[in-house]
Amino acid sequence: MLGDHTDAMSSAAPNLSSDARLHFVTGKLAEVSLRSQISIAIEREPFAFTVQVLPITVAALITPKWLLRHLQVPDGTTHLILPGFCEASLDDSGDAEGRTWRTLIADAAELPAESVLCGPKDCRDLDAWLGGKIVQPDLSRHSIEIIAEINHAPRMKIDDVVAIAGALRGEGADRIDVGCDPSRRCETIGDYVSALVAAGHKISIDTFDAWEAATAIEAGASLVLSVNSSNRDQAIDWGCEVVAIPDTPDDLDSLDATIAFLSRHSVPFRLDPILEPIGFGFGESLLRYAEVRRRYPEHAMMMGIGNLTELTDVDSAGLNFVLLAFCQEFSINSVLTTQVINWARSSVKECDLARRLVHYSITQGVPPKRLSDQLVMLRDPKLRPHASEVIESIASGIRDNNYRIIAQDDTLHLLSAGVHLQGTDPFAIMEELLSLPESDNVDPSHAFYLGYEMAKASIALQLGKQYDQDQALRWGHMTVEEDLHRIARTSRHRKRS
Template identity: 60%
Template sequence: MQKTIQPKSEHHYHFVTGKLAEHLVRETAQALSKEHGFKYSIGVMPITVAALMTPRWLLRHLDPPTETTHVIVPGYLDCGSDALEEKVQICVVCGPKDCRDLAEVFGGQRLEPALTDYDIQIIAEINHAPRMSRQDVVSRAIRLKADGADVIDFGCDPSNRCLAIGDYIAGIADEGIRVSVDTSDAWEASEAARRGASLVLSVNESNREHAVDWGVEVVVIPDQPSDKKSFEKTIDFLSKQGVPMRLDPILEPIGSGFAASLLRYAETRRDYPEYEMMMGIGNLTELTEVDSAGVNLLLLGICQELAIRSVLTTQVINWARSAVRECDVARRMVYFSINNGVPPKHLLRELVMLRDAKLRPFSLAAIESIATSLKDNHYRVLADDHRLHLLSAGVHLSGEDPFAVFEQLLARSESDNVDASHAFYLGYEMAKATIALQLGKQYDQDQALDWGILTKPEDLHRIKRSSHHRDRRGTEPR
């Protein structure tokens, strides 16, 4: 069990950790030392993940400095701290399992990370942009930038040259937004670059000679995803011509060589460590029928580990309609995770949208206690124990079907206070409670269900409805 100790300036704390979490433990220990005035040291054990330590293993490696007064070990060693203490003859304190909770050992609160830093650029594509009006494209670009996009990609129509492409590009650039162009047409790329585009997607053998004249950075792709030689030839050609570039081996969808394409990204990073890289993650999110948030986080985690510092995404299919916002949250999470050697857990909850990160259940005894303590006729809705509960003074109705619960209410002789407004309110709240039960979400009456980045706060309908009844009747609803 985690202990709490009273820090003193004469204490010296030796924090034990693994290699991955070393940076974060040092950062946390330094902040705590500054706050409490104690001295400290860090014992980085020859193991990657602290959770894999055992008391017996640590006995062979633990060697705290002679001035140590307390050894702080990870929470996974709570069952062996006595043996460790006997060996080192120093007070051994079993700390938290998550090093971000170290402040709790000293009676403080968890140090929440700022999560403001990231180094992955989001390129958000507007697909078939020439089919829209110039104003619609500019408006969409502004919204995407507000969602977190760093660059807006003007997606051309492969079947028709966009003769007005310069006006579109200039319209976006005039808003102070960085813009790229997605085209294989050399004229479109040249005109876009002339009017403000700073990046061209994409270049291979078919158009690489023209890229020399554009004067902007380009994304290099192979002629075919598995054609490594064509990829290398284009890279070599552009390198000799001094054209700035970022490399994209092309991410392929599941069913078309997804795993092999991931390996090509790792190989490209190994073979060309000096070049920036890009991953077109929309190839997976748009072609995989699943909510895109988890897919985006995993792909950005891969990008972060491989130093792929830009991703191309889009929001065409409905299940990926919030992809840019998801990527903005994900890039902050993976940056913190990989740079601090901790899993992307308990950092941000914005991408937990279908279910909730944690539930606060009521026991049946607690529900009964609430029911018997109510003295007014306002209805309370609870969702727990796989059932809906409707409570007020002298009333405790429950069931799995909200229609059945409402029928029980109407069957009661004292239910004459359920007018149309009240019925609508109860139906709305019980619908939310039913959804919460189905998905494993937390239901709190008069509060919006937590949909992560998609959550929209609700007004307090019950309070407004009660005020309406008081104004109309001059009394509380019965």
């Protein structure tokens, strides 16, 4: 909290009122930042407060047992706000009678247990935490079906195809599309489809081979991609929904003819005017989708978005989002995607996140901004720099030999007792550090830790991301959380003589 860095909030914030009196507990290094955030909060919602700076440098190292020995809560306090890192152990048993640390601390403070709260782990989030007005959008709803294609499925073993399908469903796919090999018929296509259906998947079959389509339908497939004038006659006997496409992408008259044919024979269908890659009429193809929706407002539509994501040298998340937004606006309620090429390897998950965002945005009439950061991957939604005076305060206030790293304003800062190194080159900073007498505690494992964190900090500066020591860089839905390496190691770092 109140000193260490993460976006996570701990307890629910108190309801502020004119008689609220909050007592904040923190460590030495966080005092300046904490008081700065409180001053911002009380301008919006006045409340009384006190601050107790405990005799410890880093607030994250406060334990409930240690806190009890130092806690001094003024009379009249209505809420005790502890460092966010206390949350993990606050409800553990604290004595032989089985009372929790929360209860023991509440008794010592002469407060109800529910008035002992843990604030955000990063004090720069304190104002937002105390606001208590932020309502998280409901992103559970969506109206676009995701069809995930397994390309050239017959070239794989059936068990492998079933495993891939399970992973795709876990990422958000509603239907698995079995992509056949156009160069040769798969005589065992029914076995593939049967195995997938047995695993609980809804299946579409992607083939122009009428035998493959009929066999797949018999095995449980419920959608055929695709039909036009070349194979629509066979669709009459399938008893299955199909995707109607034009004979060539720019020939909407042929699509009209196929629609009329299927309608006469009561074949259920959805329409796909074909999305063209950039360089081959991308803009015109979007206009065709709009035109088909105008001509056939009552018919279901599908868009195969892989023609753009797989054939464009750009990370797929942004492309998927924009295409899903287009689909939402034009009531194109299914998309076909694949994730073969490396830059599109998470397309299904991206589409799942995007369809929820665009549904909320369009149904609520709000821009898709500040709704979720799961598709903000290369950079971060917001940077939270320390004020320069805060960095100086931290530097001058450190009394121990543990190293703090701050990365902001194109500069790396390495701080410890009597040490404040800064620059843009981590190698130069480490070289300077090792030349100082104060560096006698940098053993190989400590040097590895510093190198790892400095590398993360350098990446953050290069990309314009937020760097918080001992926290994972944020990569949206691809973020992999890290252990708190520094906090776990501090007690093992040998002291300077």
